[in-house]
Amino acid sequence: MTYNQLKQQKQHLLLDCISGSTAYNLNIPGSDIDKKGIFVLPQTELYGFNYQEQLSNPSQDEVYFEIGRFLDLLTKNNPNILELLNTPGEFVLYRHPLMDLVRPDEFLSKLCLDTFAGYAHNQVKKARGLNKKINKPTAGERKSIIDFCHVIYKDLSIPLADFLKEKRYSQQDCGLTNLAHFKDSYLLFHQHQLSDNSNFSGIISGPQSQDVQLSRVPKGLESLAVMNFNKDGYSTYCREYREYKDWEENRNQLRYSGTIAHGKNYDAKNMMHTFRLLNMAEEIAVNHQVIVHRKDRDFLLKIRNGEFEFDTLLKLISEKLEHITELYQSSSLPDRPDIKKTESLLVQLRSEFYEEYNYGSLSK
Secondary structure, three states, X not given: OOHHHHHHOHHHXXXXXXXXXXXXXXXXXXXXXXXXXXXXXXXXHHHOOOOOOEEEOOOOOEEEEEHHHHHHHHHOOOHHHHHHHOOOHHHEEEEOHHHHHXXXXXXXXXXXXXXXXXXXXXXXXXXXXXXXXXXXXXXXXXXXXXXXXXXXXXXXXXXXXXXXXXXXXXXXXXXXXXXXXXXXXXXXXXXXXXXXXXXXXXXXXXOOOOOOOOOOOOOOOOOOEEEEEOHXXXXXXXXXXXXXXXXXXXXXXXXXXXXXXXXXXXXXXXXXXXXXXXXXXXXHHHHXXXXXXXXXXXXXXXXXXXXXOHHHHHHHHHHHHHHXXXXXXXXXXXXXXXXXXXXXXXHHHHHHHHXXXXXXXXXX
């Protein structure tokens, strides 16, 4: 089954909901409309090689979980799945009567501390990552190997570029040979030292080079300097530069512009969801309930609007995590959901669903 087939054969649906910011009560002008749901595979596909545990549209803003996958994630207290199961009624587009068998309160456990707080921690990492990219962007013209080389000259260590400038040398007219027993270190020579019509190969072949290149040097020729290439530093720079360019190309420009506009230089949307998840974790510990519709909308949108300093939010998160941990230690919630009971529920749901639609028949 594919996403398009599911949309055309809606008899396979158990649940179809509007999710995301709309269900959270956190939508603003320009917010996307996301959807999540649950479906049951045709019986022949369940028994065959074409089991699909999840279906989605190309933009990933509509995601549907096969009932087996859904219940598996439910026993792991996955936040997205618990939110889907507890979607407010006004955002439920379709709900099969069999969903009455899936009772939300039977799946809440102390695992929520790790899953909700874990998701929150991940959001902080994302916000930190954007903060780093904005404040230390690998922008401008790409550096070359030359920028990661130094030479020992006149008892000083100076950048290779400064050495070449002082000597009025071109890197293309220089030659290198290995310096034995010294990692990534070389003896440096220049074209003017050659008495015949031969040429050195140059230090690098071009600006995109991944390593220096060696030259054939006449025996007995005295080197002009010792050069070291910080190869590890260059490799790290190339990786970070590539990651930055990928991020720059693929980033959500509207969201990025909003981040720059509020002037705090972190992804405020990720930080907003961090607090949403932590608040939900606290409510689960205290009330044994997943509250999707956020009554703390004003506070959360203040975070999204960049009304807090990044360090202030990190301090609040640290304090909140400590408080929530104490709540879960004294909570009466079970350690984890009952796996065997959930497995029996899955068998019951499939059996009743296939019996209702006679999906056991090959004609279906």
